[in-house]
Amino acid sequence: MDLHVSNRRKLLDSLRHHFADSSRPSHGFVPLQGGEEQTRYCTDHIELFRQESYFAYLFGVHEPGFYGAIDISTGKSILFAPRLPADYAVWLGEIKPLSYFKESYMVDLVYYVDELKGTLENLFEEKEKNPLLFLLHGLNTDSNNYSKPAKFEGMENFEIDLTTLRPILTECRVLKSEQELAIIQYANDVSSEAHIQVMRNAKVGMKEHCSYTCICATGHNSSVLHYGHAAAPNDKILEDGDMALMDMGAEYSFYGSDITCSFPINGKFTKDQTIIYNAVLQARNNVISSMRPGVSWVNMHKLAEKTILEALNKEGIVQGNVEEMMAERVGAVFMPHGLGHLLGIDTHDPGGYAEGLERPTEPGLRSLRTVRELQKGMVITVEPGCYFIEALLKPASENPATAKFFNHEKLEKFKKFGGVRIESDVCVTADGCRNMTNCPRETWEIEAVMAGAPWPLKQ
Amino acid sequence: MDLHVSNRRKLLDSLRHHFADSSRPSHGFVPLQGGEEQTRYCTDHIELFRQESYFAYLFGVHEPGFYGAIDISTGKSILFAPRLPADYAVWLGEIKPLSYFKESYMVDLVYYVDELKGTLENLFEEKEKNPLLFLLHGLNTDSNNYSKPAKFEGMENFEIDLTTLRPILTECRVLKSEQELAIIQYANDVSSEAHIQVMRNAKVGMKEHCSYTCICATGHNSSVLHYGHAAAPNDKILEDGDMALMDMGAEYSFYGSDITCSFPINGKFTKDQTIIYNAVLQARNNVISSMRPGVSWVNMHKLAEKTILEALNKEGIVQGNVEEMMAERVGAVFMPHGLGHLLGIDTHDPGGYAEGLERPTEPGLRSLRTVRELQKGMVITVEPGCYFIEALLKPASENPATAKFFNHEKLEKFKKFGGVRIESDVCVTADGCRNMTNCPRETWEIEAVMAGAPWPLKQ
Numbered sequence: 001m002d003l004h005v006s007n008r009r010k011l012l013d014s015l016r017h018h019f020a021d022s023s024r025p026s027h028g029f030v031p032l033q034g035g036e037e038q039t040r041y042c043t044d045h046i047e048l049f050r051q052e053s054y055f056a057y058l059f060g061v062h063e064p065g066f067y068g069a070i071d072i073s074t075g076k077s078i079l080f081a082p083r084l085p086a087d088y089a090v091w092l093g094e095i096k097p098l099s100y101f102k103e104s105y106m107v108d109l110v111y112y113v114d115e116l117k118g119t120l121e122n123l124f125e126e127k128e129k130n131p132l133l134f135l136l137h138g139l140n141t142d143s144n145n146y147s148k149p150a151k152f153e154g155m156e157n158f159e160i161d162l163t164t165l166r167p168i169l170t171e172c173r174v175l176k177s178e179q180e181l182a183i184i185q186y187a188n189d190v191s192s193e194a195h196i197q198v199m200r201n202a203k204v205g206m207k208e209h210c211s212y213t214c215i216c217a218t219g220h221n222s223s224v225l226h227y228g229h230a231a232a233p234n235d236k237i238l239e240d241g242d243m244a245l246m247d248m249g250a251e252y253s254f255y256g257s258d259i260t261c262s263f264p265i266n267g268k269f270t271k272d273q274t275i276i277y278n279a280v281l282q283a284r285n286n287v288i289s290s291m292r293p294g295v296s297w298v299n300m301h302k303l304a305e306k307t308i309l310e311a312l313n314k315e316g317i318v319q320g321n322v323e324e325m326m327a328e329r330v331g332a333v334f335m336p337h338g339l340g341h342l343l344g345i346d347t348h349d350p351g352g353y354a355e356g357l358e359r360p361t362e363p364g365l366r367s368l369r370t371v372r373e374l375q376k377g378m379v380i381t382v383e384p385g386c387y388f389i390e391a392l393l394k395p396a397s398e399n400p401a402t403a404k405f406f407n408h409e410k411l412e413k414f415k416k417f418g419g420v421r422i423e424s425d426v427c428v429t430a431d432g433c434r435n436m437t438n439c440p441r442e443t444w445e446i447e448a449v450m451a452g453a454p455w456p457l458k459q
Numbered sequence: 460m461d462l463h464v465s466n467r468r469k470l471l472d473s474l475r476h477h478f479a480d481s482s483r484p485s486h487g488f489v490p491l492q493g494g495e496e497q498t499r500y501c502t503d504h505i506e507l508f509r510q511e512s513y514f515a516y517l518f519g520v521h522e523p524g525f526y527g528a529i530d531i532s533t534g535k536s537i538l539f540a541p542r543l544p545a546d547y548a549v550w551l552g553e554i555k556p557l558s559y560f561k562e563s564y565m566v567d568l569v570y571y572v573d574e575l576k577g578t579l580e581n582l583f584e585e586k587e588k589n590p591l592l593f594l595l596h597g598l599n600t601d602s603n604n605y606s607k608p609a610k611f612e613g614m615e616n617f618e619i620d621l622t623t624l625r626p627i628l629t630e631c632r633v634l635k636s637e638q639e640l641a642i643i644q645y646a647n648d649v650s651s652e653a654h655i656q657v658m659r660n661a662k663v664g665m666k667e668h669c670s671y672t673c674i675c676a677t678g679h680n681s682s683v684l685h686y687g688h689a690a691a692p693n694d695k696i697l698e699d700g701d702m703a704l705m706d707m708g709a710e711y712s713f714y715g716s717d718i719t720c721s722f723p724i725n726g727k728f729t730k731d732q733t734i735i736y737n738a739v740l741q742a743r744n745n746v747i748s749s750m751r752p753g754v755s756w757v758n759m760h761k762l763a764e765k766t767i768l769e770a771l772n773k774e775g776i777v778q779g780n781v782e783e784m785m786a787e788r789v790g791a792v793f794m795p796h797g798l799g800h801l802l803g804i805d806t807h808d809p810g811g812y813a814e815g816l817e818r819p820t821e822p823g824l825r826s827l828r829t830v831r832e833l834q835k836g837m838v839i840t841v842e843p844g845c846y847f848i849e850a851l852l853k854p855a856s857e858n859p860a861t862a863k864f865f866n867h868e869k870l871e872k873f874k875k876f877g878g879v880r881i882e883s884d885v886c887v888t889a890d891g892c893r894n895m896t897n898c899p900r901e902t903w904e905i906e907a908v909m910a911g912a913p914w915p916l917k918q
């Protein structure tokens with residue numbers, strides 16, 4: 001819970017710093033509303049509860065129905081717990097006293113949700129003015145949904161500010177503390193090990209299957225970028241000669257990991273598989289060796305694209321001048337998604353488009369979830385990929401501006417190939433970066449591990 | 460998909476039968492709206508999609524964003540698929556043609572959702588009148604939520620009937636066909652086997668853990684009726700001497716199973732565990748041997764209560780006249796939940812309170828999810844339990860009307876016991892019932908299976 005205390009302190013520092021630079025009053029509260037349990041349609045089936053991420057960041061509360069507030073002038077943190085009916089004890093377990101939450105969540109004060117309005121009024125020191133509430137409101141640039149500002153009874157008695165909080169709080173989340181990095185590292189360790197176990201146990205004839213919305217694709221399916229949903233539910237049988245693309249990561253204490261491994265189901269890379277896999281691996285390696293504070297993520301994306309196009313060019317799958325291909329956005333035919341995204345309490349952590357940053361309009365680049373310059377403390381996924389997607393290859397081969405770059409005969413061979421993606425979680429350090437993911441990446445490492453060798457390999 | 464064709468035919472027969480008996484017009488459409496994908500709060504994290512149950516019953520569609528309609532006069536079934544954007548093919552997979560859905564889901568016609576209004580108007584034969592739409596609307600008596608009637612653009616051009624459909628369609632779901640029973644049987648077979656594997660593998664020192672909202676409780680936690688949620692997340696360590704209570708079931712082709720096994724973590728029942736376990740087992744056996752069409756479920760609940768109280772009385776845990784205890788609702792102190800619920804596409808299948816049935820007000824009985832008489836084709840869970848819940852024992856021991864029934868000294872021993880529940884899925888047949896669940900139930904069977912014996916035991 002220390003971590004969430006630090007997160008609150010970080011927000012307070014940022015807010016006070018912001019107010020020192022502006023003419024806005026520096027008093028008031030930051031009230032946040034935690035998530036509520038959801039039932040499935042009209043039934044009483046309760047969906048697995050996951051706390052709302054901004055609320056989780058500041059308060060670390062696991063249970064539904066809470067509110068939290070931070071008093072900006074005193075720095076005090078307050079939790080508001082739902083008042084549970086007596087028969088909760090029979091159906092759902094012990095009703096915990098407020099003191100339990102005060103201690104567990106390391107906050108200064110705890111009240112019930114129905115005491116929210118009165119508590120804020122009482123705590124507010126400058127009684128002559130209306131208390132000012134800084135609410136969470138703004139666009140999530142990945143989903144295009146808006147955060148839902150806290151809402152409670154008696155709220156109309158307060159003055160509301162909807163613009164200050166979200167960019168400042170989001171910025172706190174963008175740059176990870178050492179404690180946050182330690183948790184993300186743990187989630188990565190567990191997930192890396194899980195990936196290795198999957199590699200070792202995948203056998204021809206099994207089914208993809210997976211109970212969550214992971215992407216576990218084999219063969220042709222691995223070219224479906226967001227495979228693994230109701231209409232494409234990870235249900236293919238693993239076939240000899242297929243590549244597998246496993247995109248999955250564990251979450252621990254709210255913080256996540258996001259890792260992709262690509263490997264041949266039968267344990268041996270073919271020549272063609274080696275070509276595509278190594279093109280993507282080279283892109284990943286080039287990006288990771290170039291990452292450091294100040295570097296533009298758009299340039300990293302282009303570096304990955306260029307590396308892949310050069311490899312395809314060398315094998316004659318594309319042909320011509322790679323700079324010209326880049327200008328015509330041929331890279332986006334093979335890698336239509338962005339190079340990576342911020343990672344934290346959300347898999348796609350917010351803050352990718354801080355105020356003033358515009359989304360590019362070109363193919364590939366417009367799919368970037370961030371266009372920021374790298375900063376120390378960011379955790380970002382590096383996930384170049386190379387896919388053979390009919391819906392993109394066909395129009396590009398027919399377009400007079402790009403047709404000349406494609407070797408149709410060679411491409412035909414890759415029609416059923418699917419795709420390869422390699423994804424690692426990388427933390428930006430003061431003078432470079434640190435790869436937090438520990439999976440076999442070289443083709444020979446993968447083949448050895450799949451054949452039963454321990455990981456890491458013995459020298 | 461045959462099964463869903465039969466389900467639609469069953470609804471048509473019921474509707475036509477209903478109209479033959481009434482003065483209402485027998486023409487019009489039954490339009491249903493399928494479920495939509497949900498994102499988590501403001502993020503782009505997509506929750507695992509599960510089709511809405513009424514829609515699943517009639518159409519068996521796995522994908523989100525569909526509508527369906529049935530033409531009552533012609534019997535024709537029509538699906539309306541969402542029109543997907545071109546880049547769906549890149550991110551989410553092949554865009555399937557309408558003919559694919561027509562064939563897969565065995566319907567007569569398929570259009571796009573944006574053609575819904577026009578299609579219904581065109582199909583409607585009696586052009587001089589406004590088409591009448593029978594929408595799904597009404598209360599789910601388990602959740603107290605209302606079904607959401609289908610909503611689509613241009614709906615205001617139709618006349619709406621909100622009262623006819625839901626009770627008739629719900630009644631179709633209450634009485635299972637042979638095909639439905641076969642699927643529920645399969646889900647039961649898989650889940651029974653899973654329960655046995657859990658029994659065999661549970662070891663002192665493990666953690667409860669479970670990724671879904673199952674109830675996997677050990678020791679004292681097994682008295683928390685709906686254990687296994689965000690505030691009580693299946694996280695206790697399995698201790699020597701603890702009982703485990705595992706309430707979980709698989710779903711197959713939308714139809715579910717719901718099974719509870721209770722067993723000692725260390726593989727050997729203590730004397731006290733045997734007493735409580737056998738009280739519950741006897742209640743289950745008495746109920747199952749009494750179940751047949753025409754029997755009142757309220758009476759079955761009382762039979763279970765009485766059996767458990769008699770066993771507790773024999774051991775001196777309660778004392779006095781069992782009939783008097785029943786009258787004072789002492790049974791509900793030990794079994795505060797209802798005896799069981801209808802099971803089908805929903806774990807708590809709807810229809811428990813058909814029109815005209817009132818919920819009882821007495822403790823225990825008021826928790827019944829149905830008070831119906833049993834009918835052939837119903838699948839219902841039989842799940843008696845006996846728990847030691849401080850929040851109920853304390854007030855009952857202090858209440859002058861009930862205090863005399865409790866032996867406080869003996870009860871003290873059971874304070875940390877938790878509880879036992881045994882749950883089987885039972886199908887009502889023409890002259891009795893059939894237990895669909897195949898798990899070891901006798902204490903010696905459980906001990907043998909936990910020691911490694913194959914199930915079923917060899918004679």
